[in-house]
Amino acid sequence: QLDRMRNPQNHHGDSALIVAAWYGHERIVETLLTVRAEVNLTNRDGNSALNCAALQGHLRVVELLLDASAELEAPDMVTGKTALLKACYAGHVGVVNELLESGADPDAADTNGYTPLAFATSFGHHMTMQALLRHGACASSADLFGVTPLMLSSTRGDADAVAMLLQAEADVSAVDTDGRTAADYAESGDFWGILALMEEHAREVRGSGGGGGGGGCERERARGAAGGAVRDAARPGEHGR
Known part of the structure; x- marks a missing residue:
């Protein structure tokens, strides 16, 4: 029951953390990580919170997720894109640098x-x-x-x-x-x-x-x-x- 409260998911499989990461809500992401929301949980497309934040260019959220041991190289299940690929696709150079400095391939x-x-x-x-x-x-x-x-x-x-x-x-x-x-x-x-x-x-x-x-x-x-x-x-x- 406690796990479901930390990691509620909608019909697409998006957890609260994934939604907050997508929209760049830094304080919500911090709060969810503080109560130990699952950082590597993915939605039905295989996208994690890190993948979503990277695609949207939310650098501070990316930093928070990496500090919480988000998996760097996790590809989505549709295209096989990792967080770095998504950031490069969108041209978010700050996020790209952060991911590379953190060891992304x-x-x-x-x-x-x-x-x-x-x-x-x-x-x-x-x-x-x-x-x-x-x-x-x-x-x-x-x-x-x-x-x-x-x-x-x-x-x-x-x-x-x-x-x-x-x-x-x-x-x-x-x-x-x-x-x-x-x-x-x-x-x-x-x-x-x-x-x-x-x-x-x-x-x-x-x-x-x-x-x-x-x-x-x-x-x-x-x-x-x-x-x-x-x-x-x-x-x-x-x-x-």
């Missing part, structure tokens, strides 16, 4: 293979990209269709994102499952300035005797090797959000 991917960096790049969240790269995110991470952040920024014509990824040694030669490179994405959008950036980067790499990218993403290569069967079963074009 900067390369944790959702069910489509989308990483935090891919989400940040897709929506032009440059400060979020910088935070992820500072914390060791793989600049060449690929989704189930082989699409990398460099391809995503190239197809948007986002020169600032392209420059950032090139500086982080993103693999310019990477190809998606259709055999297209980032340069192909840029050319298809008539983003000639992006192509010029890539050509300049290639000249600099050749001049320095460098190998031209990859960013040392060992985990990414391992994930790519293991993802073939899933990729073959997925529908083309679902580069997922």
